[in-house]
Amino acid sequence: MSEKTYEQLKSEAAVLWSGLKDKALTPKDRMAIPSQDMPCRDPKERARVMDEVALGYSDEQARVEAARCLGCKNRPCVAACPVGVPIPEFIACIQDGDYAKAVSTIKIANLLPAICGRVCPQEKQCQSQCTLGKSLKSIDKSVAIGRLERFVADWERDNGLIKPPAVSAPTGKKVAVIGSGPAGLTVAADVRREGHEVTVFEAFHKTGGVMVYGIPEFRLPKSIVAKEVETLKAMGVAFRTNFLVGRTETIDALLEREGYDAAFIGTGAGLPKFMEIEGENLIGVFSANEYLTRSNLMKAYDTAKADTPLYEAKTVAVVGGGNVAMDAARMAFRLGAEKVYCIYRRTRSEMPARAEEVTHAEEEGVEFVFLKNPTKIVGDETGRVRAVEVLEYELGEPDASGRRSPVAKAGTEHEIPVDAVIIALGNESNPLMAQTTEGLDVTKRGNIVVDSQQKTSLKKVWAGGDIVLGAATVILAMGEGRKAAASINAYLSGNDDLAAD
Structure with a gap:
């Protein structure tokens, strides 16, 4: 984040743009243009409120950042995008000031640009392959593809220009989409565009899946997710909430009794992992799933309006190093914590969380405790958390993922006084779908087994997203959704060999 205000960054960009806009830029000129920082709210102020942290580019910043793109003919950024967004083409539209065309270009491949522009790990995907970043020998100097995507998507929404995609003539076919997360919404859009009738079944009372119950308001405003759902409704997609497939009805019942011609399972990975250490059953220990769901979906922070029970804690320990851990740690401050630790058994360089999220957490006051891991959670006489005992580690040889493995240092146990512990070690697949769907093949971890087209072991049933991948990212889930939708269509x-089944 830049320490400069939105207005300062806007003013500096305006000066830069005035010297660029009428110039025929060479690749050398583009490489010399400085990258544009994302303006953000002041850390001391934002850490106690739910307002979005990143403020988005100004018009001037977007034009300057877009001018940095080299427009590579081999388009390595596109190959690295899970949904194949035509990146150089949409950025060229921004260079020309044609934001409407930029959005429509993105939506050829991605109907959720406002969401992906905010939460996707571009630095590990499209921006990691940016020719500019490689030429300047720093991924931080790659073209800010995600920020530009967000800019034009916000421009479209703020100007009331969002229009539902065209829908083909009715085919008489019905498709059930189970789960309204990023994979499910992607399938619903792509299948509906072909004229098929689509119903999305959601277990919660609100649609959006992990985007509403998992990702906090300060990273992804819920109004943006709601707008995307409204667009699908305008296309004719139906939504049935409070409908738990596997309990309300089984997949077999949907296909046979309700007459659906195909079904897509996109239920995500909602079963939290725990450490299986002493004290995890104490009062004040939460999975990140529960903690964030209470805060995001059930708005525990809004004590004046919401009746959601809130566990008040002044010193909180979050265990884990991923994006969910960052979300939980930052949420703790917004729920009243005075001190927040993030305990991680490796070092900062090995953390799987986005660098931007780690930086934001640090700026807001999260204290990182590296090379330590809990051995037990200690309670008081009332059964409430009073401390977490940790063991120190050092890094050894790389593990199968390429990260150096943590090695315990015997005899280094010590306590850190806390009154709440949040376990953020990832999620596994909820076993309900496999338990209630005969013949559905799953892995030992409970992930649904699919082929290259996302087809499951069952006739007429596809799957994708976290229920297949394990806990992944929004854009990877969308990529699987696009493959599944193409196969379903x-x-x-009747244009593939599945039609003979």
Whole structure:
């Protein structure tokens, strides 16, 4: 984050743009243009409120940042995008000031640009392959593809220009989409565009999946997710909430009794992992799933309006080093904590969380405790958390993922006084779908087994997203959704070998 205000960054960009806009830029000129910082709210102020932290580019910043793109003919950034967004093309539109065309270009491949521009790990995907970043020998100097995507998506929404995509003539075919997360919404859009009737079944009372119950308001405003759902409704997609497939009805019942011609399972990975150490059953220990769901979906922070029970804690320990851990740690401050630790058994350089999220957490006051891991959670006489005991580690040889493995240092146990512990070690698949769907093949971890087209072991049933991948990212889930939708559309039109089943 830049320490400069929005207005300062806007003013500096305006000066830069005035010297660029009428110039025929060479690749050398583009490489000399400084990257544009994302303006953000002041850390001391934002750490106690739910307002979005990143403020988004100004018009001037977007034009300057877009001017940095080299427009590579081999388009390595596109190959690294899970949904294949035509990146150089949409950035060229921004260079020309044609934001409407930029948005429509993105939506050829991605109907959720406002969401992806905020939460996708571009630095590990499209921006990691940016020719500019490689030429300047720093991924931080790659073209800010995600920020530009967010800019034009916000421009479209703020100007009331969002229009639902065209829908083909009715085919008489019905498709059930189970789960309204990023994979499910992607499938619903792509299948509906072909004229098929689509119903999305959601277990919660609100649609959006992990985007509403998992990702906090300060990273992804819920109004943006709601707007995307409204667009799908305008296309004719139906939504049935409070409908738990596997309990309300089984997949077999949807296909046979309700007459759906195909089904897509996109239920995510909602079963939290725990450490299985002493004290995890104490009062004041939460999975990150529960903690964030209470805060995001059930608005525990809004004590004046919400009746959601809130566990008051002044010193909180979050265990884990991923994006969910960062979300939980930052949320703790917004729920009243005075001190927040993030305990991680490796070092900062090995953390799987986005660098931007780690930086934001640090700026807001989260204290990182590296090379330590809990051995037990200690309670008081009332059964409430009073401390977490940790063991120190050092880094050894790399593990299968390429990260150096933590090695315990015997005899280094010590306590850190806390009154709440949040376990953020990832999630596994909820076993309900496999338990209630005969013949559905799953892995030992409970992930649904699919082929290259996202087809499951069952006729007429596809799956994708975290229920297949394990806990992943929004854009990876969308990539699987696009593959599944293409396969479903081919099947329903009789244009693939599945039609013979």
